[in-house]
Amino acid sequence: MAKDYIRWDKLDNTANLFPVIAGESMTNTYRISCVLKEEVQQDLLQEALDIVTPKIPGFNLRLRKGVFWYYFEENGKKAPRVKEEFTYPCRLIHQSKNNSYMFRVSYYKNRINLEVFHVLTDGMGGISFLRELTYQYLRLAHPELREKLGDKLSADTSLNREDSFKKNYKKKSESVYRSKRAFLIKGEKLEYDGFGVVHGYLPIQQLKDVCKKYNCSINEYLVSTFIWATYQENYRHITQKRPIRVAVPVNLRPYFDSITTKNFFVMVSAEFIPQKDEYTFEEICKITHDCLRKQINKEHLEKIFSYNVSNEQLFIARAVPLFLKNIAMRLVYTQSALANTTTVTNIGNIKVEEEYEPYIQMFHSFLSFSKGQNLKATITSYQDTLVYTYTSAWRDVSIQRRVFRQIAEDGVDVKIETNGVYYE
Amino acid sequence: MSKCRYCGVEIIDETEHCPLCQGVLEQGGECATTYPNAVVGRRKLHFAFRLILFLSVAAGLICYAINRYVTPESNWSYIVIASLLYGLWMVYIIMKDNAGYRVRILSGVAGAVILIILLDALTGFAGWSINYVFPFAIVLVDVALVILMLINRRNWQSYLILQIFMILVGIIPIVLCQKGIITTGVLVNVVFLVTVILFLGSVILGGKTAKNELVRRFHI
Numbered sequence: 001m002a003k004d005y006i007r008w009d010k011l012d013n014t015a016n017l018f019p020v021i022a023g024e025s026m027t028n029t030y031r032i033s034c035v036l037k038e039e040v041q042q043d044l045l046q047e048a049l050d051i052v053t054p055k056i057p058g059f060n061l062r063l064r065k066g067v068f069w070y071y072f073e074e075n076g077k078k079a080p081r082v083k084e085e086f087t088y089p090c091r092l093i094h095q096s097k098n099n100s101y102m103f104r105v106s107y108y109k110n111r112i113n114l115e116v117f118h119v120l121t122d123g124m125g126g127i128s129f130l131r132e133l134t135y136q137y138l139r140l141a142h143p144e145l146r147e148k149l150g151d152k153l154s155a156d157t158s159l160n161r162e163d164s165f166k167k168n169y170k171k172k173s174e175s176v177y178r179s180k181r182a183f184l185i186k187g188e189k190l191e192y193d194g195f196g197v198v199h200g201y202l203p204i205q206q207l208k209d210v211c212k213k214y215n216c217s218i219n220e221y222l223v224s225t226f227i228w229a230t231y232q233e234n235y236r237h238i239t240q241k242r243p244i245r246v247a248v249p250v251n252l253r254p255y256f257d258s259i260t261t262k263n264f265f266v267m268v269s270a271e272f273i274p275q276k277d278e279y280t281f282e283e284i285c286k287i288t289h290d291c292l293r294k295q296i297n298k299e300h301l302e303k304i305f306s307y308n309v310s311n312e313q314l315f316i317a318r319a320v321p322l323f324l325k326n327i328a329m330r331l332v333y334t335q336s337a338l339a340n341t342t343t344v345t346n347i348g349n350i351k352v353e354e355e356y357e358p359y360i361q362m363f364h365s366f367l368s369f370s371k372g373q374n375l376k377a378t379i380t381s382y383q384d385t386l387v388y389t390y391t392s393a394w395r396d397v398s399i400q401r402r403v404f405r406q407i408a409e410d411g412v413d414v415k416i417e418t419n420g421v422y423y424e
Numbered sequence: 425m426s427k428c429r430y431c432g433v434e435i436i437d438e439t440e441h442c443p444l445c446q447g448v449l450e451q452g453g454e455c456a457t458t459y460p461n462a463v464v465g466r467r468k469l470h471f472a473f474r475l476i477l478f479l480s481v482a483a484g485l486i487c488y489a490i491n492r493y494v495t496p497e498s499n500w501s502y503i504v505i506a507s508l509l510y511g512l513w514m515v516y517i518i519m520k521d522n523a524g525y526r527v528r529i530l531s532g533v534a535g536a537v538i539l540i541i542l543l544d545a546l547t548g549f550a551g552w553s554i555n556y557v558f559p560f561a562i563v564l565v566d567v568a569l570v571i572l573m574l575i576n577r578r579n580w581q582s583y584l585i586l587q588i589f590m591i592l593v594g595i596i597p598i599v600l601c602q603k604g605i606i607t608t609g610v611l612v613n614v615v616f617l618v619t620v621i622l623f624l625g626s627v628i629l630g631g632k633t634a635k636n637e638l639v640r641r642f643h644i
Contacts, residue, residue, distance in 0.1 A: 067642050085459070086460055095524075096524040108460060397444055404431060408432035415433065416444065419462075420459050
């Protein structure tokens with residue numbers, strides 16, 4: 001029989017949007033993968049998932065539809081089935097076929113893939129879960145590790161599910177969102193809703209040396225390579241009316257002393273408005289550097305989310321039925337989504353416990369597409385390698401080519417790996 | 425690993441040409457394929473979907489043509505076309521990955537009611553579709569809900585919101601009855617009463633579990 005009390009929780013401010021806009025072409029799913037130094041065994045990975053899922057409350061959830069809001073409810077069903085990867089990444093997660101869970105785990109050769117519907121958590125929460133899953137898998141595959149370390153969760157893992165948006169917002173804030181349209185990349189799509197992936201493996205030390213030369217951070221440098229490549233490939237279409245705007249998600253946890261595993265990020269944007277005909281790469285680095293530095297400070301970041309959260313807290317807005325909220329959210333989202341050319345997200349440097357390091361080769365991650373943004377980039381680092389991954393629905397790879405050629409020209413050893421769609 | 429001399433990058437993939445510029449690679453050491461070939465599976469799925477659509481469109485057109493030229497005095501082909509549309513709708517709902525069984529049941533019943541009303545209209549509109557079939561369809565969904573609650577006992581409370589939805593649907597025949605469109609007033613009222621009793625029974629017998637479910641569903 002049903003329990004009298006089922007643990008339930010409200011969605012955070014950002015998460016409210018994802019179930020509304022999610023569909024086959026805009027799945028709002030991201031993938032984080034862990035590449036091991038050994039081949040993955042399906043039965044052990046399933047066993048690891050069965051052990052870990054009930055222990056992580058932020059993943060042991062299902063999404064329900066209320067009259068006024070979506071909400072999370074404790075799931076409690078058997079963990080989703082682990083499958084060998086057979087289709088394109090980041091497909092829509094169908095809860096009805098996934099034991100009502102909002103994440104999926106697959107494997108291919110040495111790689112464990114975790115795909116998460118963004119409503120659950122952002123990259124930080126995803127990393128945390130994948131790390132625990134990998135640890136558990138390795139403990140099962142190597143009994144000596146299990147004997148030594150036991151089956152407990154790692155001390156680095158947070159189970160906190162506080163709504164940090166609500167906790168930290170300031171009342172009476174004004175909107176700082178830009179809604180003017182940006183230049184949007186267009187082209188011929190890959191057939192059968194294809195999903196192209198290009199990973200660029202870059203040595204971090206070499207990147208640091210290059211960034212010193214351009215006087216910018218690694219993040220700013222990599223965002224600049226995108227702007228440079230897009231400008232070079234489309235300079236006739238990039239005007240003051242249609243500038244390049246790159247949305248850059250910023251993890252708010254370090255600024256607000258939070259360890260929540262709910263979403264807690266905002267978007268800032270690196271903007272490139274051409275004022276003259278010719279630009280050097282160095283100039284673009286400087287523009288990106290100045291633009292991002294101006295925005296990434298606590299006061300500005302607070303302003304960005306306070307406006308949205310304070311609106312959400314108004315009782316009149318709360319009491320509007322969900323289907324009407326959904327219509328309004330879709331309209332606002334479309335406007336703001338078209339204000340960005342792409343998204344470049346840096347999920348940071350992934351650290352693992354010393355005992356597991358000998359078994360793990362690499363981590364990488366990437367994003368699915370969103371409205372107007374059919375090409376996106378993600379930055380993930382592990383030990384001395386950074387993976388700069390481009391995902392794209394377009395057949396054309398001229399932007400990716402320019403990006404990696406620029407990085408190689410700057411003296412970085414670039415290794416490229418793709419998911420094979422560009423050889424079809 | 426192979427090298428592309430045009431792009432100045434190394435390629436890990438097992439390939440002879442660069443994925444970025446299509447230039448031929450200088451073959452080097454060990455290469456690897458790290459992703460599956462995803463295209464094959466998707467091609468088959470698309471084809472199955474298109475085949476069903478094509479067969480339905482062809483059957484509909486052939487029936488319409490025969491009807492027009494052989495038996496122009498009746499409109500039997502409309503019935504065939506409406507049935508094909510309903511069949512297509514059901515195939516779509518069944519093949520649609522993210523449609524749960526609740527959506528499938530509700531849209532299946534709703535589609536059937538619309539089809540039957542259409543059949544009634546095409547055969548002179550005697551009113552049997554809205555007088556009898558519509559109210560009985562509501563009872564059918566009520567019965568389906570009771571069965572689902574019994575099967576899915578761990579989560580029986582999640583059907584309460586559908587029971588509320590069915591009460592709202594039950595109001596439609598009452599309004600139609602007051603407007604004089606439906607003539608079976610007693611039947612319509614009995615159906616509405618059954619739906620309300622089913623909901624009240626679930627809430628009262630469900631106690632705290634039912635109350636908590638309604639709190640969650642209606643939280644502002």
